[in-house]
Amino acid sequence: MTDTVTARLITDDSDALRTAHALVPRLAAEADQRDAERRLPWPELAEIRASGLLGITVPASRGGAEVAAATVAEVMRLVGTVDLSVAQILQPHFAFLYSLRRNGSPTLQEKVFTDVLNGALVGNAQAERTGKHSHDQRTTLERTGADRYRITGVKYYATGSLFAQWLAVTALLPVSGHADPQPHAVFVPADTPGVEVVDDWDGMGQRTTGSGTVRLTGVDVSAAWVVPHYRSFTHPFPYGPFAQLGHAAIDIGLARGALERAAEFVRTRSRPYVESGSDTATGDPLVVQQFGELELQVRAAEALLERAAAAVDAADAHPTAATVAEASLAVAAAKAAGGRAAVTVANALFEVAGTRSAADPLNLHRYWRDARTHTLHDPIRWKIQHLGRFALTGQRPPRHGQI
Known part of the structure; x- marks a missing residue:
């Protein structure tokens, strides 16, 4: 590879989480401007590459930290709180490395894992437009x-x-x-x-x-x-749940980030509604009620994400038809709840913050645009279908290559 960086080696799950937490403020610093100007995040990705986060799933036998799925999900959730676009870049990287770990030849594993530990990013080239659906392959x-x-x-x-x-x-x-x-x-x-x-x-x-x-x-x-x-989904293996877990984490991160931005705006810039009888927007009981409802929705999605990550880790340790199905169902619940939370909170941001928040230079609408675009990727209605069929008849969800 001609494009190289000097990446630090992350040693374990705690190290990965500390590194992600330290990166988040720097990723947040110009996120509004990056989106408004469509300024591609080359410097931010250079920081991520140098941080060692791209190598956290590399197997220990290949020199990596081999962190848990729960850690990967939390890293992506944290990044998603400040910039869904940057978080989304990480999702196919981790998903295809997961397939490589199980299905790749030793020669390829040695080459790709070594490059990833040195800061290489794996991109996605999967969807097509010419077939019946985006995964109808003609290549x-x-x-x-x-x-x-x-x-x-x-x-x-x-x-x-x-x-x-x-x-x-x-x-x-x-x-x-x-x-x-x-x-x-x-x-x-x-x-x-x-x-x-x-x-x-x-x-x-x-x-x-x-x-x-x-x-x-x-x-x-x-x-x-x-x-x-194909071996990732013709035999019990939680590739699909792992890949989908990343999408859920991104949505849930955005929901938390949008809620925090809304609260900051109401505390510092919003005025109380004339009929509220309050001297401040934070004292308006209807605003407080709506924030409570939104906080409840985000906390529920975060809890479902933790449960889903634990199910993926359990299926990874002992992959059977039953454990992989449970991972799929747990992730389906987290993804459905997370997608709804992301769109709801990103929309409600303007309701609670008031007219001033709609000013275009603030670019607070990036949360809604990002949430609405990302949640189109894999429709929530199909996650609900899988959950409903299992609850009603015990039918397990399908295993496939959707990432």
């Missing part, structure tokens, strides 16, 4: 020799790809014993000839995630870098 993976493949295709919504040193590119390959081709993930250095990353993401929210287009034209890769990603 081709053609064998060109005993140990070589050629990749051709176009990927969209490729979160983090603009900043990445490695790209995890998904494609289908025939597999013996399976009627249909199965998903594989190909780890491709971002500077490989034939790879083009286009900065064309134009979403109303998550403006700085680098979620643009990745074009792959006859990209030559080693067979050792092709990972049988």
